[in-house]
Amino acid sequence: MALPESIHILQRIRRQYVRAKLWLYALQALAAILVAAAMLWRWQFGAPLLAVTAFAILSTAVLYFILRWRAVSEVTLQHVARHLNRQYPQLEDSTELLLQEPQNLLQKLQQQRVTATLQELHPEQQQAFTLRSSATYTFLGLALLLSVGILYLPAAALTTPEPESIQVEFPEAPVAAADTAAQIQSIDITITPPRYTGKQAYQAKTLNLRVEEGATVTWHIRTSKPAHLQLELNEQSPQAFKQEKEAYTFSRSFTEPGLYTLNLNGQKSAFYTLEIIPDEPPAIQISKPKEYTEIRLGEQQRVTLQASLTDDYGIREANMIATVAKGSGEAVKFREEKIKLNLSGNSRSYNIHQTLDLQQLGMSFGDELYFYLQAWDNHRGYTRSETYFVQIEDTTIVEADFDMTAGVNPVPEYFRSQRQIIIDTEKLLKEQKSISRAEFEERSNNIGVDQKLLRLRYGKFLGEEFESGIGPGGGIPKGAEEHEEETHFEGDGHNHPEFENQNSPEALLDPYLHKHDMEEAATLFEPAVKAKLKGALAQMWEAELRLRTHKPKEALPFEYKALRMLKDVQQSQRAYVAKTGFEAPPLKEPELRLTGELHKITPPSEQKSINQQQELPSTRAALNWLAKYKQTGKYKPADAQLLEKAGQELAEHALSNSGKNLQALQDVRQLITEIRAGKKLCTSCLMAAEQAWAELLPPAKQSPQPGQAVRSRLAEEYRKRVE
Structure with a gap:
């Protein structure tokens, strides 16, 4: 151990x-x-x-x-x-x-x-x-x-403050004992938003309310003694509260803004605002694609859609309406289809990232797609976006409108168009896995033969009348080598030494002659058009080379590029002629002006009397009364009625702009109370009321006044005639 x-x-x-x-x-x-x-x-x-x-x-x-x-x-x-x-x-x-x-x-x-x-x-x-x-x-x-x-911190620094009680102001409160007059002890205002908002009921903190459109407002008021309590909205007839035990209740839903007062035993309170928060419609913002999108040859026939949908209270439904237009002229057919959107996000904000496959919509070359987005919110809001266009480039017009065949025999039936060659190549690539190797090579070689025939067809427009001289770098006909060596150019390339006299008829006609023995001078095309056509032939040559070597996938880009260049040649050959029409000869104005007979023309004798009504008469009268009061400092008890009418005009203007001129209305109410009681008028209330009434009046129209500066004799003459 x-x-x-x-x-x-x-x-x-x-x-x-x-x-x-x-x-x-x-x-x-x-x-x-x-x-x-x-x-x-x-x-x-x-x-x-x-x-x-x-x-x-x-x-x-x-x-x-x-x-x-x-x-x-x-x-x-x-x-x-x-x-x-x-x-x-x-x-x-x-x-x-x-x-x-x-x-x-x-x-x-x-x-x-x-x-x-x-x-x-x-x-x-x-x-x-x-x-x-x-x-x-x-x-x-x-x-x-x-x-x-x-x-050492103050005790009330972090304590939860008790909610302040809502106080009501009565500017016209009579002089009475506090123990005999009925008073409002407490006011509870409950706002119940409509169902489409998804919000719960809440309590208002002030008498100035700002509620959702369609919300229900409930006033619950307690008084010290039984009283007659009313609510007056927008200067309309007052509506009485319902008495429930020891309290009074009034409930109503609102869709328009206004001003209201509380009447307690005939005493009007100050004005309070009732603002409405409108339900905004959904907002649709599309970032991709552009308003007009053209899918060129060789590009993927797909469109990426990126958009955002937002709403203040939530989106209920959203989709896309797509219309496909097929055909041309009077044979156009339309097919409308509703496409479901892939929405990601919350109910108030959605992001859309979706790819539209045009082939699945049954679209082909030359077809057009028109689409727009639409969304509904939880209420009555509806929004539709702008219409967006997507078009697949049509290549059949290139062959039909290619107007360079003047003087050439019609194309035989066995000739293939460049677009048909592209279709055959794409079809061969799709069927490559389902056919044998020998059949694949044979079909690829046949498409190469078609490409060769088409290349020879367009080569005739450039003077390539010999097959041996055609290739990626061009060629010279047999027997023309010596002529090529003997030909020299001097100066700017337009003067040929073979003509001794450059002003001779032969030298002048030389640029316009069709010379079959010289490739560069065999046609009358412009240099830019000739260069594009040569480029198209070069692309056909490259495509033919790969088709003959059984590589159709590598030949496809060259086929698309050749087709695009042919279409550019077609566009460059269009001619635009200005409209012609009848041109009238010029009028002999100095000889005929003011020479007509006017003795049979009499001025009209119709007379009309227009009674112009003055706008805001009570407001103008109140401003005149204020100007006199500033000079004399005296007023009459009957002036309260004048201010009452002017206050009503100010209240009507405040209804359309909730919250504006609210303090001025209270000041006008205090002035009316002081006039009826015979007291001294409040100076600040007079200034506030005058400013509000002055802003309410429309701006005065300008008229010419004597003594103003005159810029010209014509203006001076006009001023005299007006006066």
Whole structure:
């Protein structure tokens, strides 16, 4: 058995370690407890959220200490022995032998040796382990500072403020005792939005309301005594509240803005606004494709659609209406199809990324696609986007309108068009896996023969009347090499030395002659058209080469390019002639002007009387009254009626602009009350009312005034005639 002295040393080290660890964990828990206690001491239960947070911190700190204590209590002498083996190499990793019964003489000798080493090292008298206590002390210091800061914060800084009660102003309140007059004690306004908004009912904070279109507003008012309570909207007949026990209730849905007042026993309150939040229709924004898209030859017959749909309350349905137009002239056929959109996002904002396969829509060369997006929201909103056009380039027009065959025999039936060659090549590539190799090569070679015949057909327009001279780089007919060598050009390339006299008829007609022995002069095409046609023949040659070598996939790009260049040649050969028509001879204005007989022409004798009504008469009268009051400072009780009418005109204007001139209306109401009571009028109210009435009047029309600067005699004459 191990010596008791060695076991005693290990037990002492374990106790030291457990005490140190528990002390650090206690300090960490204490730091969190201090912060929670400071929060409870300062705000107590005035802030429910802070109280819950403080209790959560307390419970977390206690639970943390309990878990750490359990973990430390599980440390055994076996763990201490392993730690000493790592800390002291002199123990030769044999400290664990002290906890075991020796099985042989060798183990017993090793135990004695380890015991002697432990007595020399004395690990229980020095720090045999290290703890990260600096972080714990730092955390505790920060917690102390935070606790002190919380204790010195004002108590109401983080408390939840109580909702302010809604107060009603009565500018015309009579002078009466507070205990005899009925008063409004509390007002609760509940706004219930319509179903299409998806919102819950909520409470209004002020009497100035801003509600959704179609929302239901419910006023719940309590008074100190039974009273007669009414609501007056937009200067219309008042509507009475319903009495329910000790309260009064009025409910109504609104779709238009307005102004309202509360009437308590005949006393009108100040004006309050009722604004309407309109339901906006869905917004559709298409980023791809463009409004007009043309798919050229060789391009993929697909269109990428990228769009975004947004709405203020949510989109109920969205789709695409696509119309395919096939044919031309009077044989055009239309087919309409509804396509479902791939929507991604929430109900208020959708993103669309979709690919339209035109072949699946049954489109071919020359067909057109018209499409637009449409969306419905949860209410009555509907939006339709602009119409977008997608057209697949038609190549049949190239062959039909190619007007360079004047003087040439009609094309035999066995000739293939370039477009037909492309169709045959694409069909061969699709059927390549389903046919044998021999058949594939034979069909590819046959298409190459068709390409050759078509190339020879167009080569005649460039004077290539010999097949041996046709190729990617062009050629010279046989027997013309000597003529080529003897031909030289000087100057700008238009003067030929073979003509001694450049002004002779032969030299002048030389550029316009059709010379079959010279390829460059065999046609009358312009150089640009000739270059494009040569390029098309070169592309045909490359396509023929690959078709003959059984590589139709490599020949397809050259076939498309040849077809595109042929179409460019067709477009460049179009001629535009200006319209001609009858041109009338010029009038002899100086001889005939003002020479007619006017004695039989009499001026019209019809007379009309127009009664012009003055706009806003009460407002103009109120402004005149204000001007007189500023001079005299006197008023009559009957002036209150004048201000009442002017206030009604101001209220009508405020109905269309909710919230504007609201304060001015209250000032006018106060002026009317002071005039009826015989008090001194409020100066600021007079200024505010005058400004509001002045802004209400339309701008005055300008008229010529005497003494103004005149720029010309004509203007002076006009001013005199007007006056």
